[in-house]
Amino acid sequence: MANGKQQIMCSVDSCHYWESGNHCGADMIMVTADSMADPAPDTIDAPQASIMPATPAEHCMETCCKTFTLKGSGKERMDGVIKS
Numbered sequence: 256m257a258n259g260k261q262q263i264m265c266s267v268d269s270c271h272y273w274e275s276g277n278h279c280g281a282d283m284i285m286v287t288a289d290s291m292a293d294p295a296p297d298t299i300d301a302p303q304a305s306i307m308p309a310t311p312a313e314h315c316m317e318t319c320c321k322t323f324t325l326k327g328s329g330k331e332r333m334d335g336v337i338k339s
């Protein structure tokens with residue numbers, strides 16, 4: 256991660272970036288509101304995050320990891336994120 260200190264823990268083991276011990280192995284992830292993630296294509300992800308508009312939410316149920324990519328789906332390179 257950017258500051259070298261963060262650890263992303265994640266239990267979504269069907270994700271391409273998921274690693275043993277419930278670690279996220281992506282070099283960056285994009286957490287956003289469902290209202291943005293739903294309509295946005297898979298090519299819009301963490302590499303574009305700094306120029307994306309803010310997407311406020313009021314509950315954790317309204318947020319998601321947009322970097323999720325189903326393991327073996329063939330879409331692993333669409334988001335520009337690298338697996339460590």
Ligand code: SF4
Pocket residue numbers: 263264265266267270271272273274278279280281284320321322323324
């Ligand atoms: S990219 Fe998102 S869904 Fe996939 S392992 Fe990382 S945090 Fe979990």
